[in-house]
Amino acid sequence: MATEQRARRYSIGIAVDWFFFVFAGLASVWLAYLSLTDTFNVGWWGFVFALAFWVLLAYLVLPRLHRILTTIYVPDYFIGRARTSDGLLGDPVNLAFLGEAEQIHAAMAAAGWTRADPVTLGSSWRIVSSTLTRRSYGEAPVSPLFLFSRQQDFAYQQEVDGNPAQRHHVRFWICPDGWLLPGGYRVDWLAAGTFDTAVGLSLFTLQVTHRIDADTDIERDHIVKTLTSGDARVAVTILQDFSTGYHARNGGGDSIRTDGDLPIVDVRPLPAVAP
Amino acid sequence: MTDAPDKRPAFEPATRLLKPTAYDPAMRRPTSTVAGAVLVLLRVVVGVIWIGSVVLELPTVLSQIDVSFDDVAATPQLVEATLVVILIVIGAFLLFDAILAILILRGHNWARVVIMSFSALSISASFIQWWAEGQEITITTTLLQLGLDILILLALSSRSAAAYARRNERH
Numbered sequence: 001m002a003t004e005q006r007a008r009r010y011s012i013g014i015a016v017d018w019f020f021f022v023f024a025g026l027a028s029v030w031l032a033y034l035s036l037t038d039t040f041n042v043g044w045w046g047f048v049f050a051l052a053f054w055v056l057l058a059y060l061v062l063p064r065l066h067r068i069l070t071t072i073y074v075p076d077y078f079i080g081r082a083r084t085s086d087g088l089l090g091d092p093v094n095l096a097f098l099g100e101a102e103q104i105h106a107a108m109a110a111a112g113w114t115r116a117d118p119v120t121l122g123s124s125w126r127i128v129s130s131t132l133t134r135r136s137y138g139e140a141p142v143s144p145l146f147l148f149s150r151q152q153d154f155a156y157q158q159e160v161d162g163n164p165a166q167r168h169h170v171r172f173w174i175c176p177d178g179w180l181l182p183g184g185y186r187v188d189w190l191a192a193g194t195f196d197t198a199v200g201l202s203l204f205t206l207q208v209t210h211r212i213d214a215d216t217d218i219e220r221d222h223i224v225k226t227l228t229s230g231d232a233r234v235a236v237t238i239l240q241d242f243s244t245g246y247h248a249r250n251g252g253g254d255s256i257r258t259d260g261d262l263p264i265v266d267v268r269p270l271p272a273v274a275p
Numbered sequence: 276m277t278d279a280p281d282k283r284p285a286f287e288p289a290t291r292l293l294k295p296t297a298y299d300p301a302m303r304r305p306t307s308t309v310a311g312a313v314l315v316l317l318r319v320v321v322g323v324i325w326i327g328s329v330v331l332e333l334p335t336v337l338s339q340i341d342v343s344f345d346d347v348a349a350t351p352q353l354v355e356a357t358l359v360v361i362l363i364v365i366g367a368f369l370l371f372d373a374i375l376a377i378l379i380l381r382g383h384n385w386a387r388v389v390i391m392s393f394s395a396l397s398i399s400a401s402f403i404q405w406w407a408e409g410q411e412i413t414i415t416t417t418l419l420q421l422g423l424d425i426l427i428l429l430a431l432s433s434r435s436a437a438a439y440a441r442r443n444e445r446h
Contacts (some may be wrong), residue, residue, distance in 0.1 A: 011295045013441070014386070016415070020391045020432035027398050027425045034421070038413050049414075060429055 025064040032056045056204040062086075078182070080243045082145035082171070082192050088204055090145045090192070090250055091212070092223075092243070092258060094220040095170065096181065097189035099267035101153070104172065104189065104238065107267040111223075111230030113156040116169070117141045131165070131199070140167070143209070147173040147190060165210070167200045170223055185239065187264055194250075195219040203253020214255045224263050233269040238262070296438045298445050308379060308439050311430035315376035315390060318423055322369045326362055330395050333358070379431065386442035394428040397421075 032053060041051040053272030063086045082090040097104055105115070117123040119141045130137040142155040152171035160166040170193035180186055195218070196210035213219065226232050240263035249255050333355070378386035391443050404410040412418050430436060 007290055013444075016388065017432065017437045018393065020428065021434075021437075023376060023395055023398075024425065024428040024432040027395075027402075028429055030402065031422055031425045034412055034418060038418065061424075064429065 012091045021064075022068055025068055028056065028064060032061050058202075061191060062205045065152075076149065078148070079225075082147045082173075085144055085146065086205060088108065089248070091171070091194045092216055092250075092256055093147065093190050093192050094216055094249075094258065094262065095191040095193055095223060096185075096187040096239075096262055096264045097172070097191060098187055099189075099270070100262060100272050101174070102272045103267040103270045106270050107227055107231055107250070107265075108156045111191070111226040113158055113168075113170075113226070114138045116155040116157050121143065127220075129141040131250055136163075142169050142171060145171055145192065147192075148176055148179075152218075162179055165196065167196050168219060168222065169194065169196065170219075181239075181242075183239070187214070191223075193219045193223045195222075196221075199251075203249070209252045211252060212250060212254045212256075214257050218259050220258075220263065224265060227265055227267075231270060235269070237264045237266070239264060282374060295444065296441045299438070299442045302439055302442045303437035304380070304382070305433075305439050307433040307436040308382070309428045311387075311390075311436060312376045312380040314427045314430060315372060315379065318427070319369045319373045319376070321423075322365065322372075326366060326369075329358075329362065379440075382439055382442065384444075387436065387440045391428055391431050394400055394424045396429075397424050398428065 018126070035049055035056060036052045037242045039046045039053060042049060066086040066088055070083075074083065074087055074089065080093050082093060084090045099107075108115070115141045121138075123141045126137055127140050129135075130140070137161060138157075138159050140157070142152075142157065144151045146152075150173060153174050155168050155169060155171040157169040160168070170191050172189050172191045174189055175187060194216055195213040197213050198211050199208060200211040202209045224236055227234060239262040243258065243260045278329060371388075375386045375390050379390065398421065401412065401417065401424075405412050
């Protein structure tokens with residue numbers, strides 16, 4: 001915090017960036033409008049224009065508008081929710097971990113989880129091809145979600161019957177130094193686990209995305225159960241009513257239900273290096 | 276009581292939006308930067324093809340042009356020389372565009388700001404012509420060129436592209 005206070009609070013260059021950011025957002029709305037009106041003027045080619053309109057709207061215009069608006073209305077401090085890259089509220093944070101990254105890797109491997117590949121051009125292409133051919137891709141990357149303004153450090157997943165549309169997955173973020181949970185508990189990692197049920201369209205951006213199971217507690221308890229049965233040294237304490245039971249939607253517009261408990265998984269007894 | 280922390284305001288201060296980006300020289304080049312630079316290069320390629328087609332059709336074009344001013348009758352040589360000069364100027368702009376695209380790829384912020392400024396000016400001009408003068412913008416006229424400009428501006432103004440271009444800035 002001290003360094004942040006010493007740093008300059010604002011910069012002219014950033015203001016210029018913001019001007020172009022908003023200008024581009026407005027210009028893209030206009031472009032979407034132009035391509036929509038042209039759709040009706042070109043006969044059968046119109047469906048190509050309609051497709052272009054959707055791609056523009058879903059992947060450029062709406063994300064940019066959400067990015068501008070969420071910067072204004074979504075608080076940037078910890079509220080128990082991850083945020084999508086557009087700034088929308090994402091999956092609920094429903095797990096906490098104590099221990100080093102290597103110990104978490106060891107515990108997750110023992111519990112039968114696969115680490116997700118990072119998002120690259122190659123892994124993105126593999127996702128598309130495995131979805132189209134219905135082949136299994138056990139290390140498929142997960143989309144980036146943000147906590148503490150940072151993308152997840154790593155993610156784990158379990159496929160269900162080799163079906164790329166359905167999977168268990170959990171993202172991990174390391175907590176900033178000296179950071180305490182609301183209520184004063186100290187944890188090293190926070191994690192968000194949800195279950196992908198199908199591929200669908202996001203309610204807010206109209207992008208193709210995974211729909212998640214509304215009852216996030218089932219997935220949370222599944223993760224804890226696999227961890228404790230995978231290695232007997234893993235200990236769990238539960239913060240009850242950490243986030244009071246709430247109903248909400250994630251970034252894709254799926255509703256979320258939870259009882260609000262936060263299990264703290266202690267993997268510190270495990271060896272720091274995977275055997 | 277003097278030690279009590281200040282009350283937190285219920286709203287975020289506007290200066291928070293202007294917080295400088297992080298200092299991160301090791302940052303990987305984001306997709307948005309690559310996409311922006313590739314689109315600029317695409318614009319250059321389209322321009323080069325256009326110049327090529329004009330040069331190929333130069334004799335036909337010249338025979339069609341009938342330029343005569345009040346007191347000076349333009350000779351074909353003069354018209355041809357003028358066209359060549361115009362093409363060279365356009366070519367120089369395209370070369371400048373290509374150099375800027377490469378500088379953007381290498382993460383120079385000023386190149387990004389220059390390209391964004393030109394795109395914004397060009398978009399504003401199209402918008403004024405469309406809004407105030409009712410000029411049609413369709414696929415057969417200038418929709419592709421306008422779309423390219425807007426996509427370039429979108430890509431280069433994104434946060435990841437900005438953070439990459441400013442990765443070496445200390446505050």
